[in-house]
Amino acid sequence: MPRLLNTAYEPELVPGKRSALFGMAMTEKQGGSDVRAGTTAARPIGGDEYELTGHKWFCSAPMSDAFLVLARAPGGLSCFLLPRLLPDGSHNEIRIRRLKDKVGNRADASSEVEYEGARAHLVGEEGRGVRTIIEMVTRTRLDSVLGSTAGMRQATAEAAWHVRHRAAFGARLIDQPLMTQVIADLQLETEAATATSLRLARAYDEDATAEEVAFRRLATAVAKYWICKRGPGHAYEAMECLGGNGYTEAFPLGMRYREQPVMAIWEGSGNVIALDVLRALSRDPQSFEAFDAELARSAGADRRLDTHVRRTRELIGELSRDDARDARARELVTALALAVQGSLLVRAAPPSVADAFIGSRLGGDGHLYGVLPLGTDAASIAARA
Template identity: 55%
Template sequence: MPDAMANQVPPRMGIDEFSTNTALVDGVRRYGAGWAAGALASIGRLVGSAEFQENARLANLHAPLLRALDRYGERLDEVEYHPAYHRILGDAIAHGAHTSSWADPRAGAHVARAAAFMLFAQAEPGHACPVSMTHAAVPALAREPAVARSWLPLLYRTGYEPRLMPAAGKPGALVGMAMTERQGGSDVRANTTRALDAGDGTARITGQKWFCSAPMSDAFLVLAQERTGPSCFLVPRVLDDGTRNAFRLVRLKSKLGNRANASAEVEFERTLGWRIGEAGRGVRTILEMVHETRLDCVLGTAAGMRQGVAEAVWHARHRRAFGKLLIDQPAMAAVLADLAIEAEASIALGLRLAAADDVAWPAGVREATSRQGVEGALPADGPSPSDDAERERSFARIATAVAKFWVCQRGPMHAAEALQCLGGNGYTEDFPLAMRYREQPVMAIWEGSGNVVALDVLRALAREPESAEAFADELELRRGADPLLDRQLNRALSLMADARREPDAAQSWARRLAEELALALEAALLVSHAPSSVAEAFLAARLGDDRSLGFGCLPDTARTREILERV
């Protein structure tokens, strides 16, 4: 009788997901976060354990349930999650994947936090939504001293309590977001939700939101119309006296992916909120939050690419076909190596953007404003930044949008190809790549789909010339390193110059511009920091005369074995 286990691949468990991710380890050291290597290795072992992976499976298998009413028909408006989801979210908070870069500012803090976020998102992406939004809310909340004094210390804590109760009594707090309305998500100025000044420093908000992410969070940033335009408000779920704020959950969205995380339609009726920032300037107030959540979309997509590569290569190293291991089959090796260089380029780009935050916020939010006597509060004009900080903020303004467009567009294609490497097993829910295939598209949609982000690149070029100059300077630093790179720099910079001259005409080719800028930046980073085997393969495959944006079309000169050894 044949061996039932013959030619079967063992589970990929018991692995340090940080220390085995060479691209991530190198990036952490490169950008001054080497001090966090021990803590990141601890996270790597945690998320690579069989127990954590089982929790990830259960959290995605058992979708959240809406409990709109209690047994007596009274409003309850709660979401019930599987305990595995709470365990995962609690672990991420305990290890500072949410706000460690703000709570403990030091050189490399944003890079270390980005790496921690990626490690957790690699194993289970659904919980990353409230983790990301809490991180991103800090700069916005810091602009309102009274709110910052009460809320930022709660966000900096590393405890997790899932029950709805006054935030001040919890070991930590999470922040969600409710911006999108039924009539459309991109044009938030068309929102119909209204806010009336209550005369006591608060407002009463009435209206509906079509998407509210992580509805069991402790507070939410909400856009609502005032007489002068849309303003941003912080809306708590539970008030200080223990009563529930008016926050009605209408239904949970039935989503393609992101199943462990709940997204809801919500209704407000004279719901209490505190204005954040100037009245009528709510869109401006949330821009920094959008910047940070877009960066986390890049990091989350790169984490998914790493998961796809790791699972595919693991499978190919243990599975035989036609007398050879799959990884020794040239066609399979080419696909795997191509997936690997795509993942490494995305990781390099994500960490470069996180490093920009480290320079742009050199002392974090807390220390930069201690002179005002309000711990964790940012004055309206922000701290007095250095020239380097200004340059990095300007660079990141365009680079984050470019990366959000390109990396998140590539994510679903990458997941589909990685899934194929496992054959029929990859298409089953018993293996993690089916979940990843469903997950990757959300990063391309959340915080601006492809057209929205590509057009945002055009707006930044037209309205913020210093951002265009900083981006061009970044690319020029690598000129002369390789002829293919130089040719790509010329192509990208020429398109950027054309877009600055004729921004309206450029709308029809905004996606091409974002793509060329992203490829130029990824190539420049790999040429500067990656091994020659990775950089040369990327340049030839993505920028050469025979370039292909499909996977597995590497040139004959590609050193696939060296690339795969790095994985």
């Protein structure tokens, strides 16, 4: 743990390092998101040590010093800590077959690996590997939310800077009404994501109450689904603000556009997360009670938001009695996400921001950026970008 928590960066693979980086390997080619279908075998060799034999289709960050790995022990699917170096300094039996040729996120390698009697240590209990590793996965989902939010902020800032310094048709772009609307809308999405991700992060603090822990169980999945899924479209709209320049590698938004989808896909893509929300609602009623208590803090602040929250509660009731509820999971997660974003903004954001967000996000069935309700103070919102 001291090496894991050390903030020094030591990229060399040598014994006696002060710090260590961890990667993970869960998915296999025959299972994908269904990690319980894994066939990698773990043979006990004494104490908490096992020998792992098998493959992993995705091993994240293969340059790490150790990995959390799922493998099938005699007692069932279990979680293991797999170091790259053994205590005597020799290399563990890990074979990197190839690096993934990814759309983006190229600076953070992913690989396919084979284990040939690789030595590993049991983490948690045999047969409870998914439950053990999900603690790490949940916090990585929080990281994905924060990463998508940071990407939105970068995209908005780049677009806003460009339109403030570029003139066309006799005026700066930012002063053109259509562009003002687009920048304001990009900023609305960024502010909603920021408020949500920081509220979620608060629930992970050391002093989190039982209610906060319950809140984060549901809120993490909801935020991961919605904010990460909004990232790619947001990046594209910002890229378009730069015109042809935005589509070249001389400017940074092409990389941002390629980078955003990774947060939505990894640690549970959209359908996986949506089904996780359904499971949380059915198996852990305290999580929705805590989530609903968060929404209740904004009751009466905006009639449109109150109506949306009421309909969302009704939708949860409908789906609890609907045999086809899985098919409507995305509808429900979207409603929950917009409810919590609206609730946070009416409490913390300037009235112009909260009003425009609720009017545009809760007033219809989807939209393209730059379509805001009549009367929106787009100039003041754009100035916040």
